[in-house]
Amino acid sequence: MSNLYCGVDIGGTKCSIALINEKGKILDKIYTCAHVDKDEESIIQMLVGNIREIISRNQLKESGLPGIGIGCAGHIRFRDGVIITTSNLKGFKNYPLREKFQSHFDIPVIVDNDTNAQALGEYKFGAGKGFDDMVFVTVSTGIGAGIIINKQLYRGTTGTAGEFGHSIVEPGSELTCTCGNRGCLMAHACGLALPHLFEKKLKEGKKSTLNLPPNFIMSRMSGQVLKQGLDMGDPVSTEVIAESGYYVGVGLYNLFQILNPPLIVLGGGLTNWGDFYLNKIKSTFFDLARDMVYDPIEITISEIVGDAGVIGAAALTLD
Amino acid sequence: MSNLYCGVDIGGTKCSIALINEKGKILDKIYTCAHVDKDEESIIQMLVGNIREIISRNQLKESGLPGIGIGCAGHIRFRDGVIITTSNLKGFKNYPLREKFQSHFDIPVIVDNDTNAQALGEYKFGAGKGFDDMVFVTVSTGIGAGIIINKQLYRGTTGTAGEFGHSIVEPGSELTCTCGNRGCLMAHACGLALPHLFEKKLKEGKKSTLNLPPNFIMSRMSGQVLKQGLDMGDPVSTEVIAESGYYVGVGLYNLFQILNPPLIVLGGGLTNWGDFYLNKIKSTFFDLARDMVYDPIEITISEIVGDAGVIGAAALTLD
Numbered sequence: 001m002s003n004l005y006c007g008v009d010i011g012g013t014k015c016s017i018a019l020i021n022e023k024g025k026i027l028d029k030i031y032t033c034a035h036v037d038k039d040e041e042s043i044i045q046m047l048v049g050n051i052r053e054i055i056s057r058n059q060l061k062e063s064g065l066p067g068i069g070i071g072c073a074g075h076i077r078f079r080d081g082v083i084i085t086t087s088n089l090k091g092f093k094n095y096p097l098r099e100k101f102q103s104h105f106d107i108p109v110i111v112d113n114d115t116n117a118q119a120l121g122e123y124k125f126g127a128g129k130g131f132d133d134m135v136f137v138t139v140s141t142g143i144g145a146g147i148i149i150n151k152q153l154y155r156g157t158t159g160t161a162g163e164f165g166h167s168i169v170e171p172g173s174e175l176t177c178t179c180g181n182r183g184c185l186m187a188h189a190c191g192l193a194l195p196h197l198f199e200k201k202l203k204e205g206k207k208s209t210l211n212l213p214p215n216f217i218m219s220r221m222s223g224q225v226l227k228q229g230l231d232m233g234d235p236v237s238t239e240v241i242a243e244s245g246y247y248v249g250v251g252l253y254n255l256f257q258i259l260n261p262p263l264i265v266l267g268g269g270l271t272n273w274g275d276f277y278l279n280k281i282k283s284t285f286f287d288l289a290r291d292m293v294y295d296p297i298e299i300t301i302s303e304i305v306g307d308a309g310v311i312g313a314a315a316l317t318l319d
Numbered sequence: 320m321s322n323l324y325c326g327v328d329i330g331g332t333k334c335s336i337a338l339i340n341e342k343g344k345i346l347d348k349i350y351t352c353a354h355v356d357k358d359e360e361s362i363i364q365m366l367v368g369n370i371r372e373i374i375s376r377n378q379l380k381e382s383g384l385p386g387i388g389i390g391c392a393g394h395i396r397f398r399d400g401v402i403i404t405t406s407n408l409k410g411f412k413n414y415p416l417r418e419k420f421q422s423h424f425d426i427p428v429i430v431d432n433d434t435n436a437q438a439l440g441e442y443k444f445g446a447g448k449g450f451d452d453m454v455f456v457t458v459s460t461g462i463g464a465g466i467i468i469n470k471q472l473y474r475g476t477t478g479t480a481g482e483f484g485h486s487i488v489e490p491g492s493e494l495t496c497t498c499g500n501r502g503c504l505m506a507h508a509c510g511l512a513l514p515h516l517f518e519k520k521l522k523e524g525k526k527s528t529l530n531l532p533p534n535f536i537m538s539r540m541s542g543q544v545l546k547q548g549l550d551m552g553d554p555v556s557t558e559v560i561a562e563s564g565y566y567v568g569v570g571l572y573n574l575f576q577i578l579n580p581p582l583i584v585l586g587g588g589l590t591n592w593g594d595f596y597l598n599k600i601k602s603t604f605f606d607l608a609r610d611m612v613y614d615p616i617e618i619t620i621s622e623i624v625g626d627a628g629v630i631g632a633a634a635l636t637l638d
Contacts, residue, residue, distance in 0.1 A: 133476065
């Protein structure tokens, strides 16, 4: 064995294939967007080629790796590595991803949800080091969680445990989630919700000082644009970010009451909103939790930045 | 060893001490309400006496039991068996219950939250037999959960995991929970909430056909009274029960998204509302979960009735 680990992160706009060492450091990486317009079989072929390339160009043999870990967004049935649904990629409905990859390799292929993989990466190499239990929460285009219990990922019966973004925090809400329900945490706080949240504030009569171009398409309202707004003091951007933080805080509080973890780690793009956002999340959490916190609970930002997905995917092969 | 197990269930109005066999069947039980007006030390003395009595009158020796399991409502710090707070008993704040009992016995004393104990009982002897993971939810005066993961109780860092009744399902609610927050599941669905829910319906102009006596004190509105109302077709009672069922359904759905368990078992007094209530819970759950359920999830009623508390307490000593 080489003490190296191979991970594949399959995302909607980019794929990464990397080799990491036992400290979670990336030694080599292939980054590609070439899969976007390909069909399922062609994507598999391309990624298998990339895996073989990264193995060979590092003077490794397949048998020198404990396995290949693959993280993919969506509902993944862990026991057989089938993608049940994914909104990130065209096709791939009830698609036997593990079986397809496995047919090309003699070492085990492990397929898991990308957030689970990130949680494991965070637990092995990041803020979770030394803890037995933790929850990793990503606040990004969507919202999801990965739950570590007793030093292991807890995946539930299908593998969809941690689909925390679909927990309902406002049953009477007018905001609809991608799942079709109203009032999911995701409908109130994630990247996909930002255009709706911004429009809602404008409809309430709030005035934005963001000089959006006249042809600005509201569906493109993003975390980056709002970050600019926050930095320049735009009241609407600030309120949207605060509202997202409030709902994430409520969600973390609910996780606390259910799981009583010693650590919650936040990752995902919206954490780039920085201290203002994190403070809103934490103040909401501690205002609710008050005197019901008897042992320290740490709420912190991911220590693995940038390549958390592919590092987590590789971490799937560690045990 | 005798293959017998000793449990103590300390409740606000009654205490039970029982011996059960390896199938969870009660062989002998002492039931008492004599603790209600006693102070902490006197309650301990009385219960220690009861335990000694049940041991001796069954021709057992203390050393023939693996331990003594004690279930108690409230926030229990599992690692040292301290009652942090309990609303059921006077006093007992930061009270070292395990230490106090342990000083009287040579076999291990285990103290846990009563809902955790019930969850374990249900897992060992009831609807949970044969499952590796399950969630037990009690809907009673309050609402709580006990979580079995990988064949063990998951207690969290303090021991307060499963305090699911305090998860927030209506952040903007005018209904306040005993914890002081608004919009907790408990504020919308448990026994304590019934007077508020009933009054809310009356204020909305609904007419009750329950012939409540003119001097009826609304704070005494109970599950039993509402059950009469349901059976006789009172629209207000029916709506209150349906509303409780709706919120419990939302809560179970949130648990499903977070934990993806194969089984949820419902216990507690309000399940006596019967099929109408269970069907409302289930229909709310499955309307929300729809096509996100990929493996069967069973939602069922506790198979351990009546003495679930003391059977669960004894089950704490099984492993």
